[in-house]
């Protein structure tokens with residue numbers, strides 16, 4: 001049996017986590033291919049519908065990653081993102097989505113190593129959870 | 141201290157007593173218009189009407205067990221800009237709560253508004269109400285209240301108040317300026333009327349009503365009703381949770397949905413002028429549908445059904461007041477109110493928020509604190 005390869009969609013802020021991903025790349029830090037990065041201008045623009053859409057399309061995990069508190073280039077986008085994540089973390093588990101499939105991290109622009117580590121660890125965690133229920137079944 | 145007075149009831153006709161009260165309010169000329177549910181000459185259906193002539197309040201019937209829509213949206217239209225006069229609106233408790241939410245979202249204002257509310261014993265869905273009305277004619281409202289006050293809301297077999305109403309633990313119009321109380325009052329004789337704010341006091345003072353005490357049995361009657369409703373609510377939550385706790389089950393719950401979006405049109409707190417689900421964002425490229433279909437061999441059309449409902453939960457469950465209009469509006473009888481209330485309960489608890497309770501509590505998604513929800517950050 002081939003090992004389950006999770007698909008993880010990561011919404012990453014242009015000013016920090018995306019830059020960290022770039023840095024990880026240039027400094028030859030490897031991280032799993034399971035991540036699909038979606039570059040956004042700020043985590044504050046990640047509406048819940050993007051995250052829900054990713055899950056409906058069969059994503060096994062979704063990560064939102066932005067600037068550390070106090071570092072958001074739009075002052076408070078990351079605080080708003082955190083409230084929205086809290087909201088989804090209350091709703092999605094009601095319908096059987098494990099809360100660990102939905103993650104929020106702060107990864108600064110210079111944290112290339114931390115970025116690669118987080119991606120590796122997250123992929124393993126989702127691999128252990130197995131495929132998301134939206135993957136196999138029909139979604140209306 | 142709040143003014144408490146009474147209005148007299150003749151021949152057991154509480155609707156007439158309430159009507160006369162509002163006629164006298166409009167007669168004082170301090171109020172330029174009243175928004176009140178009234179039977180239209182056509183089909184006698186109950187609809188919100190905006191009345192400026194006291195003589196045109198003849199068929200007003202705010203006690204009828206029906207509210208064809210959540211009137212909070214109408215009040216939002218009426219208060220969007222100053223009109224230079226006061227409007228009195230007669231609303232159900234859930235309409236008041238929805239309006240409070242809209243005010244906090246800058247969709248309406250309280251400045252020129254006086255809100256009156258009556259203890260709410262529940263409402264039938266629109267189609268059921270028309271049948272009930274046909275059967276009982278002019279006495280329909282009276283028959284409903286006499287029975288409902290004794291705990292019986294299914295008067296005609298097969299017609300009962302909606303599950304949203306049965307599970308509503310907020311039947312008292314707490315946010316109203318003027319409260320009309322039925323619970324605990326000797327309604328063959330009088331109704332209680334109470335000012336709950338300075339605005340309400342000003343109205344009542346002008347009317348020379350006879351002051352009264354709050355009926356001694358009111359508190360008990362109110363808490364009995366609330367506890368009955370709350371236990372029904374808990375039952376419904378359990379059942380709904382059991383019926384939806386996996387994606388498969390949720391699919392099943394929503395299987396009749398045709399994406400007409402009536403539920404969000406009817407929802408008083410779904411306030412976006414243009415919902416993203418009706419924009420071109422969701423008018424996907426034709427080949428895209430084929431691609432989606434190919435992935436699992438088929439998709440249901442129209443697509444995006446569960447996506448739509450989950451998004452609505454994420455966007456408005458914190459503001460859901462449990463009015464049940466989503467269920468009332470659904471052409472395919474999907475028990476939406478049960479689902480949305482269950483989710484709303486969960487999310488409002490998480491943000492320590494109660495929709496429609498107070499104008500001072502900020503909507504959860506409009507604010508943040510720097511030091512909160514640290515536990516959801518990180519991957520440990």
Ligand code: SF4
Pocket residue numbers: 304403406407408409410459460461462463464465466467476477480481
């Ligand atoms: S979701 Fe349904 S019950 Fe909640 S406020 Fe909207 S219409 Fe009313």
Ligand code: SF4
Pocket residue numbers: 396397398399400401402403404469470471472473474476
């Ligand atoms: S009203 Fe009913 S059928 Fe229409 S979108 Fe809502 S749930 Fe679906």
Ligand code: FES
Pocket residue numbers: 013014015016041042043044065066067071072073074075076077078
């Ligand atoms: S700019 Fe990075 S989270 Fe706002």
